[in-house]
Amino acid sequence: LSVNFRIFSDDYTKIGGNLSSVFFNIPIVSGFIAGGSFNTLYDCAIQGYSFYSDENYVYNNYFNRKGGLYRFGGYAAKTSEALSLGMDFNILNGKIDDIWWIDFEKYYNVYDTVTTYFRGYSVGFGFSFDVAKLSLGGYFCPYQKIEKRYEDKEAEEFELDSPLRFGVNYSFADNKKLMFSVDRREGLIGLNYGFIRLGYGRIY
DSSP: OEEEEEEEESSSSSEEEEEEEEEEEEEOSTTEEEEEEEEEEEEEEEEEEEEEEOSSOEEEEEEEEEEEEEEEEEEEEEEOSSEEEEEEEEEEEEEEEEEEEEEESSSOOEEEEEEEEEEEEEEEEEEEEEETTEEEEEEEEEEEEEEEEETTSOOEEOOOOOOOEEEEEEEEETTEEEEEEEOSSEEEEEEEETTEEEEEEEEO
16 A cells, blocks of 8 residues: 655745545456556645725635546556556546635625536556666556536536656665656656655656
8 A cells, every 4th residue: 555645836935735646456366466546636726816996996806726636546467577567447537616706895795616527537558677676667548538517518528638657766775766757747756765755746
């Protein structure tokens, strides 16, 4: 069982955190494993504020976005001494609320909420290859279908970018690894020390 948390900052002044992922493996027969996973693909907590004043109106305008998109999956893999191959199937589910409210000084306040629902699924393939103390791996998602739907409107297809990802692990001792992964959207470097894993990533 692996549980990962993420601490993030968009401008190094505002800091937040959430549950990033959960994985578990179950050995089936010799060389085969199966498991499940949960991943936070997108988690939003955006707030905004503005003030307006003229001879007719004085009000505060507030905006809040909350919710996210999450992935629930199952996977199976075949492992050998050096090479491991696997595939996964994932269900994508999420909801995002965009909330506006205008606080007038002299009039009734105005409120509005627009909710967007996300539903979909994806299939992916991965591999890892061990060479001495190095482990090279990759993951590719060749097919996914996601739809978004607003309240009382027809669903429309939504594209989620899933780039090809590569990673390298270097084991310098038992249960102690340096990790690096990259795709065209983000990079991550980490340290695995026993049951503790620490990492730092950048989205570009």
